[in-house]
Amino acid sequence: MADNGKPVIIFDTTLRDGEQSPGVSLTVSEKLEIARQLARLKVDVIEAGFPITSPGDFAAVQAIAAEVRGPVICALARAVRPDIERAWEAVAAAAKPRIHTFIATSPIHMKHKLRKSPGEVLKAAVAAVELARSFTPDVEFSAEDATRSDPEFLIEIFSAVIAAGATTINIPDTVGYTTPEEFYRLITYLRQKVAGADRVAFSVHCHNDLGLAVANSLAAVAAGADQIECTVNGIGERAGNASLEEVVMALRTRADQYGRPAGVHTPEICRASALVERLTGMPIQPNKAIVGANAFAHESGIHQDGVLKERTTYEIMRPEDVGLSAGRLVLGKHSGRHAFRERLAALGYNLSEAELDRAFARFKEVADRKKEIGERDLEAILQAELPAETSELVLESFQVTSGNRTVPMATVSVLLRGETRSEAATGNGPVHAVYQALNRAVGLSPELREYALKAVTAGGDALGEATVRLGWEGGIYTGRGLAPDVVEASARAYATALNKLLNARRKPGGKPAALAEGAR
Numbered sequence: 001m002a003d004n005g006k007p008v009i010i011f012d013t014t015l016r017d018g019e020q021s022p023g024v025s026l027t028v029s030e031k032l033e034i035a036r037q038l039a040r041l042k043v044d045v046i047e048a049g050f051p052i053t054s055p056g057d058f059a060a061v062q063a064i065a066a067e068v069r070g071p072v073i074c075a076l077a078r079a080v081r082p083d084i085e086r087a088w089e090a091v092a093a094a095a096k097p098r099i100h101t102f103i104a105t106s107p108i109h110m111k112h113k114l115r116k117s118p119g120e121v122l123k124a125a126v127a128a129v130e131l132a133r134s135f136t137p138d139v140e141f142s143a144e145d146a147t148r149s150d151p152e153f154l155i156e157i158f159s160a161v162i163a164a165g166a167t168t169i170n171i172p173d174t175v176g177y178t179t180p181e182e183f184y185r186l187i188t189y190l191r192q193k194v195a196g197a198d199r200v201a202f203s204v205h206c207h208n209d210l211g212l213a214v215a216n217s218l219a220a221v222a223a224g225a226d227q228i229e230c231t232v233n234g235i236g237e238r239a240g241n242a243s244l245e246e247v248v249m250a251l252r253t254r255a256d257q258y259g260r261p262a263g264v265h266t267p268e269i270c271r272a273s274a275l276v277e278r279l280t281g282m283p284i285q286p287n288k289a290i291v292g293a294n295a296f297a298h299e300s301g302i303h304q305d306g307v308l309k310e311r312t313t314y315e316i317m318r319p320e321d322v323g324l325s326a327g328r329l330v331l332g333k334h335s336g337r338h339a340f341r342e343r344l345a346a347l348g349y350n351l352s353e354a355e356l357d358r359a360f361a362r363f364k365e366v367a368d369r370k371k372e373i374g375e376r377d378l379e380a381i382l383q384a385e386l387p388a389e390t391s392e393l394v395l396e397s398f399q400v401t402s403g404n405r406t407v408p409m410a411t412v413s414v415l416l417r418g419e420t421r422s423e424a425a426t427g428n429g430p431v432h433a434v435y436q437a438l439n440r441a442v443g444l445s446p447e448l449r450e451y452a453l454k455a456v457t458a459g460g461d462a463l464g465e466a467t468v469r470l471g472w473e474g475g476i477y478t479g480r481g482l483a484p485d486v487v488e489a490s491a492r493a494y495a496t497a498l499n500k501l502l503n504a505r506r507k508p509g510g511k512p513a514a515l516a517e518g519a520r
Helices: 028-041 055-067 081-091 107-114 118-133 151-164 180-193 213-222 244-253 266-280 301-309 337-346 353-367 375-385 430-442 486-506
Strands: 009-012 045-049 072-078 097-104 139-144 168-173 201-206 227-230 393-403 406-416 419-426 447-455 464-472 475-483
Touching: 009 201, 009 244, 028 045, 028 055, 028 266, 045 055, 045 081, 055 072, 055 081, 072 081, 072 118, 081 097, 081 118, 097 107, 097 118, 097 168, 107 118, 118 139, 118 151, 139 151, 139 201, 151 168, 151 180, 168 180, 168 213, 168 227, 180 201, 180 213, 201 213, 213 227, 213 244, 227 244, 244 266, 266 475, 337 353, 337 375, 353 375, 393 430, 393 486, 406 430, 419 430, 430 486, 447 486, 464 486, 475 486
Parallel strands: 009 045, 009 227, 045 072, 072 097, 097 139, 139 168, 168 201, 201 227
Antiparallel strands: 393 406, 406 419, 447 464, 464 475
């Protein structure tokens, strides 16, 4: 057990590996919003993207580098000159820039994907690090598929890239293949055998294909790893990545085992989780550790009795430690603008006057239909009603006629680029009818890839939250809507997704590009 007292470096790759989740496509403004929250969370490194993959990804990394201060801002690049030069161009404005370059090292990857010999891979890795180092002193090198690589080749390539100037070496479990015991042995062996190991940070990047990403990451820390690469909510390729909130809270809660905390400001965890859930459209299961709806809920009578007598009987963490609270301050329809502003400030929101006007108007609208507005309601209202996208489409009104012996019909009125349009349509149900009418209003028929509905808060007047994903010409567009009425929430979600689609069509190069081959 390595207990050197050094804090574990938290490297967040939500905006890079997380966005590689099937069906997720974030806009520049959405990525910037998540990056701001990651800075409030005080992660050490933000991997902002893979700039060579598309103009949009480059623009997002560049915008984050120019604005976000605090964390290191990192860009990913394959071990080739165009990638590295593009990565540097994207992060050059950052106060603390990093280039992260990678190449595959496992026999199966080198033979079938790269079609290169180990000697060619070694040469490319060294050249890539030397080039990256000519731009910035902070260079990370990653051996893709390291856990299926020959450990002796890993020693050779890591020793060479350290000599070339790498300051962090990353050992990724790219396909989620290793186990905690095996990974512990590998990290220990590499730290002992790699030349110059004492001069660099050892990093790990674990995928969750066998459900072991967090366990493997913690085993690596126990073996002396310095950095964990992870994502908010554990999102990412296939089964996802090590979950940031689980890693951080495990290090904090079991400090007796690891003796190495993370510098993350944990009360911002739940807000980061909710933001990523909203913008990616990837819902969190109720029993998700740390941030799931049931994470601090107790239904069993024995558990309830124990918690009421002494919280620690069944709770190993405090809800407040991750940003949850009872939401005791309740607002209602008689609350004024000043109280509303003060409550938002207490929650960490600093809105412009225009944003405050819009949020307050929506708050009043909801408060007229819901008796009490608690903290979770406020968070949900703000997240749903303050999109960063330009409003190509605004849903002004809708009306639905439905019943068990009538064909559902909907009429909608929208503002499309300043022009009012009204359309009507029938459907299989009231929500489907609204969607058909909205399609007619904009003159498009995207594919509805996903539709989900849930209650945000408890009670008969709970706010309903709808999430939709639309597919159009290779892009995926996510929308979220919130209202006490589920049909209205569904209509708002669809209109938001359509608005994103229209924005993407309006911008040059707005269509998402295919991800560059070989992203870990």
